[in-house]
Amino acid sequence: MTPPQRRRRFPKEPPEHSPEQIPDPAPVPAIREGQGETNQPGRLYILTGQVEDGDRAPLDLVTLIVASDDAPPPTAQPEQSALLQLCRTPLSVAELSAYLDLPFSVVTVLLTELLAAELVQARAPIVRSELPDRSLLEAVMHGLQKL
Amino acid sequence: MDFKSSDTITGPRAEDHLPHTAQAAVKIVIVGGFGVGKTTMVGSVSEIRPLTTEETMTQAGVGVDDNYGSESKTATTVAMDFGRISITEQLVLYLFGTPGQERFWFLWNGLFEGALGAVVLIDTRRLEVSFDVIGRLEERGVPFVVAVNDFPDAPRYPMEDLRAALDLPEEIPIVKCDARRRASSRDVLMTLMRFLHSIAMASASA
Numbered sequence: 139m140t141p142p143q144r145r146r147r148f149p150k151e152p153p154e155h156s157p158e159q160i161p162d163p164a165p166v167p168a169i170r171e172g173q174g175e176t177n178q179p180g181r182l183y184i185l186t187g188q189v190e191d192g193d194r195a196p197l198d199l200v201t202l203i204v205a206s207d208d209a210p211p212p213t214a215q216p217e218q219s220a221l222l223q224l225c226r227t228p229l230s231v232a233e234l235s236a237y238l239d240l241p242f243s244v245v246t247v248l249l250t251e252l253l254a255a256e257l258v259q260a261r262a263p264i265v266r267s268e269l270p271d272r273s274l275l276e277a278v279m280h281g282l283q284k285l
Numbered sequence: 286m287d288f289k290s291s292d293t294i295t296g297p298r299a300e301d302h303l304p305h306t307a308q309a310a311v312k313i314v315i316v317g318g319f320g321v322g323k324t325t326m327v328g329s330v331s332e333i334r335p336l337t338t339e340e341t342m343t344q345a346g347v348g349v350d351d352n353y354g355s356e357s358k359t360a361t362t363v364a365m366d367f368g369r370i371s372i373t374e375q376l377v378l379y380l381f382g383t384p385g386q387e388r389f390w391f392l393w394n395g396l397f398e399g400a401l402g403a404v405v406l407i408d409t410r411r412l413e414v415s416f417d418v419i420g421r422l423e424e425r426g427v428p429f430v431v432a433v434n435d436f437p438d439a440p441r442y443p444m445e446d447l448r449a450a451l452d453l454p455e456e457i458p459i460v461k462c463d464a465r466r467r468a469s470s471r472d473v474l475m476t477l478m479r480f481l482h483s484i485a486m487a488s489a490s491a
Contacts, residue, residue, distance in 0.1 A: 141442050141450035142413045147420040198395050199338070199367075200310035200379045202303070220294050227302040230310055230379060232367055236336035237296050241362075242393055243340060263310045265399035270485035278311065278401070279478045281372030285330060285471045
């Protein structure tokens with residue numbers, strides 16, 4: 139029995155001053171994992187207002203968010219209060235998205251406002267770099283061994 | 286999607302709170318085709334019940350030019366399950382199980398770029414669905430290992446045949462696993478970490 143055969147690929151060079159790339163016509167998404175259909179995104183638009191992408195804070199899925207104070211200020215909107223209550227202890231943006239049942243992008247918009255108002259602090263993730271941090275990798279290995 | 290009021294939001298259980306000392310997080314991506322066991326693997330090693338983050342993707346209908354002015358847009362929700370492992374009081378590891386289609390990867394900032402590395406989970410009954418995923422990771426320079434989720438009725442190829450079929454270089458680990466078992470999934474993550482460590486050692490001595 140012979141398995142099907144793949145051909146190896148190699149890292150792509152970053153594009154050199156290429157004119158604006160024309161994206162391939164995106165196929166209609168067919169695969170959906172997880173939960174059932176959601177409603178139209180109109181409701182989200184109302185919730186977040188018209189915030190351009192460029193105005194969003196650079197938040198990663200695993201940026202840890204911590205509320206600055208124990209109690210939300212009385213002026214906070216309901217969704218802001220809920221978010222502030224959730225991150226009285228550190229919580230990743232992904233977890234906030236999951237618990238609030240809101241898309242990641244909507245949570246980053248809400249957080250951008252809260253960060254600007256200094257109601258939350260963001261603890262940036264450690265990301266892969268050109269020079270990998272061996273002590274970090276060793277710490278993760280040590281932690282996994284305890285599982 | 287209505288916003289949940291504060292009263293109805295189910296936050297983390299008391300035991301799922303991270304300590305205030307948690308300073309930073311790292312992430313690993315588990316990628317593979319539909320039904321290959323990504324969520325099972327996340328769930329078997331996660332200290333929290335796996336959670337789901339979603340993103341809404343709006344795109345114009347195919348053939349935009351033809352129906353200019355009557356844009357038909359479709360909104361699709363893409364879901365990604367994830368779990369968490371506390372490494373130390375300061376460091377947290379997150380595991381994301383993501384669909385293999387690259388067009389979904391752009392929905393979440395730096396999903397792969399920032400990850401320590403990736404696990405490509407494969408099912409030998411549908412080996413070819415992993416070909417494109419592996420190729421995309423190669424193109425992006427994301428370090429990865431390959432884990433074969435050992436389904437009972439799946440063809441059992443010798444590992445070297447699989448390595449040849451997947452055209453994997455000798456240094457990239459390929460291991461068997463049972464994603465349902467915590468120890469087995471943990472071993473896959475350890476394999477990835479040892480691989481990343483060997484890359485770090487090599488680049489340090491270069």
